[in-house]
Amino acid sequence: MARYDYKCPSCGTRFEVEHPMSAHPSVSCPKCGSKAQKVFSSSEIVFSGSGFYNTDQRGKK
Template sequence: MARYDYRCTSCENVFEVEHRMSEHPEVTCPKCGKKAERVFSTSGIVFSGSGFYNTDQRDKK
């Protein structure tokens, strides 16, 4: 199970819903009962250092 952020289209309330990645449920706002849409945000993962890019594997001549 994964947790997703949803935002109400009416009152702008942001809340979390837990469901399977394969599911696409119709989510309603717990505050006002109107339709909510999933919020997409960037992840907090940062790849730094050597070994993450294909240019790191080239021979240095």
């Protein structure tokens, strides 16, 4: 199950809904009952440790 952020265009309430990635449910606002819209946002990825950069792959002299 994945979690998605939704926002109600009527009252502005932001909330989270959990459903399968393959599902496209019609989500209603828990506050006013209007149809909510999915909010798209980028997720942050952090690469740490060795092996992620070109300089890590070079042979040691």
